[in-house]
Amino acid sequence: MPEPRRARRVTTRNAAFQQWSALLTNRTKRHRSGEFLVHGVRPISQAVAHGWSVRALLRPVGGRPSSWAEQVWAESGGERHELAPELLAELAQRDDGAPELVAVVGIPPDDLDRVLGDGADTGRAPLVTVFDRPGQPGNIGTLQRSIDAFGGTGLVVTGHAADPYDPKAVRASTGSCFAVPTVRAAGPGPVLDWVGEQRALGTPLQVWGTDESGQTDLAAVPWDQPVVVVVGNETRGMAQAWREACDGMIGIPMLGSASSLNAAVAGSVVLHAAMRARG
Numbered sequence: 001m002p003e004p005r006r007a008r009r010v011t012t013r014n015a016a017f018q019q020w021s022a023l024l025t026n027r028t029k030r031h032r033s034g035e036f037l038v039h040g041v042r043p044i045s046q047a048v049a050h051g052w053s054v055r056a057l058l059r060p061v062g063g064r065p066s067s068w069a070e071q072v073w074a075e076s077g078g079e080r081h082e083l084a085p086e087l088l089a090e091l092a093q094r095d096d097g098a099p100e101l102v103a104v105v106g107i108p109p110d111d112l113d114r115v116l117g118d119g120a121d122t123g124r125a126p127l128v129t130v131f132d133r134p135g136q137p138g139n140i141g142t143l144q145r146s147i148d149a150f151g152g153t154g155l156v157v158t159g160h161a162a163d164p165y166d167p168k169a170v171r172a173s174t175g176s177c178f179a180v181p182t183v184r185a186a187g188p189g190p191v192l193d194w195v196g197e198q199r200a201l202g203t204p205l206q207v208w209g210t211d212e213s214g215q216t217d218l219a220a221v222p223w224d225q226p227v228v229v230v231v232g233n234e235t236r237g238m239a240q241a242w243r244e245a246c247d248g249m250i251g252i253p254m255l256g257s258a259s260s261l262n263a264a265v266a267g268s269v270v271l272h273a274a275m276r277a278r279g
Helices: 017-025 026-034 041-049 067-077 085-091 112-116 137-149 167-173 188-200 240-246 261-278
Strands: 008-009 035-039 054-060 078-082 104-105 127-132 154-158 182-185 204-209 227-231 248-250
Touching: 008 017, 017 026, 017 035, 017 085, 017 104, 026 035, 026 067, 026 154, 035 112, 041 067, 041 104, 041 167, 054 067, 054 085, 078 085, 078 104, 112 182, 112 188, 127 137, 127 261, 137 154, 137 167, 137 261, 182 227, 188 240, 204 240, 204 261
Parallel strands: 008 078, 054 078, 127 154, 127 227, 154 182, 204 227, 204 248
Antiparallel strands: 035 104, 054 104
């Protein structure tokens, strides 16, 4: 067993606490520091299982940790801090008391190659999802859950968008954000340049958009091939650059009076169809 790590005690809103607190609400500070906060058994367990960098662990002073919390505390990397329970509850944004642990986790690089997956291991072609300018962080987390559940290889969030590392996005993913490689890009341009590079290297990525007026049935998409699925903004849809770049537009049949689906729901329907087609 590794030797116990010495924990620093934090009982006031000192500089360290203020830095952690800023990670909850200030995306600029999250990305400058390259880290974000995670709490909950499943999210922290997923972060550890998928090899994310744990930079610090925080636990309440005088707590009675479970065997799970003891194991994570003993075996994970990073610094150790013990906080006054009310301070830890504040960082976890909870009204029902302090959690067993809060983790400060490092943000991985925005390298588009990460979203291709490892076809050599899975035997499946890449299935990449692009979420164009999402406005709601919860929708990012919801889509990550579907990508995880339905065999997608990664997510690209483009344009002026909600932050994948916002606490609302992390909570909505229920840990799937650690299983799904997620990359941010400034807009369609860098992603389309990358698609062109992949095609030149022998990965024939096709780009398919989703739209309420799309004419291609889900069953007609060549899901056995490398595919990029583009999901548009919740109210404005896809940017024109994406529309012009798509090899086709997918339509989702609907009954009733609804004119459209929630963006994350639409993406989930498409991903489920892809999973069924791939077998």
